[in-house]
Amino acid sequence: MSLPSLPGAERSAIIRDAIAVGVATGAYGISFGAVAVSSGLSILQACALSLLVFTGASQFAFIGVIAAGGAPMSGAMTAILLGTRNALYGLRLAPLLQWPGVRRVAAAQILIDESTAMSANRDSVSAARLGFLSTGLAVFVLWNAATLAGALAGTAIGDPRTYGLDAAVGAAFLALLWPSLAVRRNQVVAVLAAAVALGLVPFTAAGVPVLAAGGIALLAGLLRRPVEER
Amino acid sequence: MWLAILVAAVGCYALKLAGLSLPQRVLANPSVERIADFIPVALLAALIAVQVWSAGPSLAIDARTAALAFAVAALLLRAPFLVVVIGAAVVAALVRLV
Numbered sequence: 001m002s003l004p005s006l007p008g009a010e011r012s013a014i015i016r017d018a019i020a021v022g023v024a025t026g027a028y029g030i031s032f033g034a035v036a037v038s039s040g041l042s043i044l045q046a047c048a049l050s051l052l053v054f055t056g057a058s059q060f061a062f063i064g065v066i067a068a069g070g071a072p073m074s075g076a077m078t079a080i081l082l083g084t085r086n087a088l089y090g091l092r093l094a095p096l097l098q099w100p101g102v103r104r105v106a107a108a109q110i111l112i113d114e115s116t117a118m119s120a121n122r123d124s125v126s127a128a129r130l131g132f133l134s135t136g137l138a139v140f141v142l143w144n145a146a147t148l149a150g151a152l153a154g155t156a157i158g159d160p161r162t163y164g165l166d167a168a169v170g171a172a173f174l175a176l177l178w179p180s181l182a183v184r185r186n187q188v189v190a191v192l193a194a195a196v197a198l199g200l201v202p203f204t205a206a207g208v209p210v211l212a213a214g215g216i217a218l219l220a221g222l223l224r225r226p227v228e229e230r
Numbered sequence: 231m232w233l234a235i236l237v238a239a240v241g242c243y244a245l246k247l248a249g250l251s252l253p254q255r256v257l258a259n260p261s262v263e264r265i266a267d268f269i270p271v272a273l274l275a276a277l278i279a280v281q282v283w284s285a286g287p288s289l290a291i292d293a294r295t296a297a298l299a300f301a302v303a304a305l306l307l308r309a310p311f312l313v314v315v316i317g318a319a320v321v322a323a324l325v326r327l328v
Contacts, residue, residue: 027312031319045235052239055246057274062238064277068284072234078273080241085270090249091257099250108247164322167297170281171318174301175311177274189268190275197276201284209284213276214269221265 006126014118014127015134021114022138025056029143031172032059033150034157035165039067043151050147054140055112057176058082061210064169070207078210089116096120096128110136189220293325 006014029050036046041063049059058079065075090111096119099107115136122128157163180186193213200209257263282294297318304314 024311028315031315041231045231048232048235049238052235053242055242057270058238058242061273061277062234064281066231068280069286072231073237076234076238076241078277079238080245081269082273083242083245084266086242087245087249087252088257088263088266090246091252091254094250095254097250104250105247108250109243111246111250161326162323164293164297164319164324164326167282167294167322168315168319170278170294170298171301172311172315173274173278173281174298175305175314177271177278178305180271186268186271189271193272193275194279198279198283198289201280201289202287206287209280210273210276213272217268217272218265220268220272221261224264 006124006130010127011130014130018118018131018134018138021118021135022142025114025139026142026146028056028172029146030150030153031165031168032056032063032143033147033152034154035060035067035150035169036063036147037151037154038159038165039063041066043148043155046151047144047148050144053079053083054109054143055083055086056143057085057113057173060169060172064173065207065210067166067169068206070205074205074207074211078207078214081211081214085113086111089113089120092116093119093128093132096122096125097132098125099129107132107136110140112136112139114139185220185224189216192216192220293322296325297322 032050033046036049037043041049049062053059053062061082062075062079065078066072090108093111093116097107110132115132118135119128119132122131177190181190193216196216197209197213200212204212278298282298283289283291285292300321301314301318304317309317
């Protein structure tokens, strides 16, 4: 590769930040592991989700639907819909990372919120790649180790309701949603989606209300257009 | 369950790879970009609502509502992610003790 190498200080600063982000998300992975087994997954299934799906919000959505008594496939569909956000990250990062063929195929698995945040603001290809790889790998290793630890702990503590773990999931989703709520139109979409989902809870199979709320995103995206063009 | 896990894994990976591989002009379509921005907002809001206020096929207000209220307050005070999540769990556990 003929890319200019980074100065040592910048390299270590990027790697230090990456490890810090990895530790923070790793701690969050413990709660994922614990909630996953309390939702009815085996330890192996919880670990498989973290290794193979590897995108936190989608994983929590999957077990959220299962915990509510929904069919595993509606959990998978909700997880995939939430994963569309990663495709968007990829579109934004591709010109910055400039990875060809095989490297891109390997890098794709660690394309998540954190690796995007730590590479999107770099001013060179080398720095962007280092930020992406170091953060992605740090989170991958710690997230998976934490999932296993959490799953083991979760089986040991019994009913997660005693520790309020079931309530932690709603709080985690709210924390993920929070930054978007600074924008007015997102507030409207969020309230409508929540209302539609709750309205459907008594009448549909678990898992369906959340998927149906995705339709609000579709409608809002399509309906806004004429207003803007006028 | 395993099949669903595999479907979720393949689907989520395909989306990541597609993002890195698709031509940039996809983003130029304003509807695509808006819908993609709205999807996480709508799904997360719906997940919160169902997680906090449903109990099987019925709606319920219980300790989880108190936990969510704590989370809102903590986020308004710009508390870090872990404080929000762990604090909410603690609040729910305490409310259930009372």
